[in-house]
Amino acid sequence: MNLALFDLDNTLLDGDSDHAWGQFLCDQGIVDAAEYKARNDAFYEQYKAGTLDIDAFLEFVLAPLAGKPREELQALHDRFMNDVIFGMVNPLGQELVRWHIDQGDLCAVVTATHAFITAPIVRYFYHVPHLIATIPALENGLFTGKPRGIPAFRAGKIARVEAWLESMALDFSSFDKSWFYSDSSNDIPLLERVSEPVAVDPCPALRLRAESLGWPIISLRGRDEDGAGEGIILHA
Template identity: 80%
Template sequence: MNLALFDLDNTLLDGDSDHAWGQFLCDKGVVDPVEFKARNDAFYEQYKAGTLNIDEFLDFVLAPLARHSREELMKLHDEFMNDVAFGMINEMGKQLVNWHLAQGDLCAVVTATNAFVTERIVRYYFHVPHLIATVPALENGRFTGKARGTPAFREGKITRVNAWLESMALDLSCFEKSWFYSDSANDIPLLEQVSDPVAVDPCIALRLRAETLGWPIISLREKSQDGAGSGIILQA
């Protein structure tokens, strides 16, 4: 059995689900459409620049969850799934995931975006059985607006992946091959841990690192003249 790990936002998805959820809340009038949008956009730019303070961001992005009941949030998330997330699904990303699932690989999505936003995207649209995400804290059945445990961000992804594997009496050394697919330089720490790191439509910083270290660089978005995808063809 081999291991396949996938980043979600801008890797399997065409876009960032965390940022898209914030914009959705603005569009629905659930949050202040001016102030919240400005901060949502600013945090997203910090993420892309590699300067994001994850604690400040989580205080911001999880706060709306604490203001509503679970029932209200689920109704909003139903709309988000239908109106926003469905349109972000990358078909070549689904093919990549399906290839690994068909090989019998142990598969997980590893994302900094919180589990409330991402769980159903991962399970319903990609059929990946395991999700390693930032966990929103709960108290008496309601979200508190805080995160629980280590956020799945940068080095935190290593911590969370190792804990997940340990829960199954495994570690990375148990696998002949371990892949991690990501677009972001924020994921370089985890990419450096696996046997087969793959840069997917990478940002400039990740592309430079991948070129320096000889990591494969693939696209799940570019099309050839005949309409076929230009992503790498994997071999077992």
């Protein structure tokens, strides 16, 4: 049996669901649009630059969920799926996941974006049976606005994956091969942990690391670097 792990945002999805959720809240009038958008954009730039303070970001991104009835939040997320996520779903990403599932690999999406946003996306569009995501804390059935446990971010992804495998009496050595697909330099720790790291439409920092170590670099965007093609291996 092999293991296949997938980042979600800008890897399987053509975009970042976390950042898009913040913009959606602005568009829906749930938050103060000008202030929230500025902070949302600033955190996203920090993430891309590899300087994100995950604790500060989670305090910001989880606050709009706090104390709201679950029915209200579910209706909001349903609109988000319909209005935003449908346009981000990547057919080549779906094919990649399906190939690993058809091979009988143990598959999981591993994402820093919290589970309220990501669980429906992973379930409905990619049919991956396992999700390892940052967990929003609950109290009396309502979100508290705080995270629970270790965020699935940078080295936290390794810790969360190892705990998940241990719950099934497994570890990385249980598999002949272990893949991780990601676009982000924030995921270099987990990419270095698996036997088959793959950079997917990588950010510049990850591209440099992948090229220096000879990791495969692939595109799931349905084009090559010149804007044509069907999604190809750019470097191996």
